[in-house]
Amino acid sequence: MTDRERIIACGLTDDEADCWELAATLARKLFELPKLHQMDDHEVAHALHVIQNKLLGRPAYRQYLKLAQGPQHDSQPSNEQEGGEREMTIEAAKRMYEEQLMRLPNVTGVGIGEKAGKPVITVFVTHKVPESALQPQEVVPKTLEGWETNVEEIGVVTAQSQ
Helix, strand or coil: CCHHHHHHHCCCCHHHHHHHHHHHHHHHHHHHCCCCCCCHHHHHHHHHHHHHHHHHHHHHHHHHHHHHCCCCCCCCCCCECCCCCECCCHHHHHHHHHHHHHCCCCEEEEEEEEECCEEEEEEEECCCCCHHHCCHHHCCCCEECCEEEEEEECCCCCCCCC
16 A cells, blocks of 8 residues: 555545645655754654644544534435445544544543444433534534444443442
8 A cells, every 4th residue: 555545545635645745755855955954854854744744634624524514414324335335444433523522512421332233333421402402513413424323311420439
């Protein structure tokens, strides 16, 4: 697998992959220049890491914006391909959205569970609230990367003494 294929597999678009490759080419050429200061290599490496981190954050931010738009009402989940195969594992989808879901009102945890014999991303809440009482960006999406979600009321979680 090439470097370009790996970064596209991480969710970068073709244009973002082009930027990644241009940044790598630029860094390589800068490393080839005569050093004018002992910190040249360090500063070039730092600048490249800033660009790489910015590019690698874009897919996650796209997912954050998608989540902020509220629930999806697709008849077929966006990540499910023909034949029922998904591009992303349920574990990866949970990890991708966990931080954003934990910011929603009443959410106390995110896990992987089962509903009707199928794996789902379970979102644990202190108490369920009617969807009509929530802002669109506060509603747990019906699916995340093609995986159904299930909101489960568990009450307030407290530590128990032994």
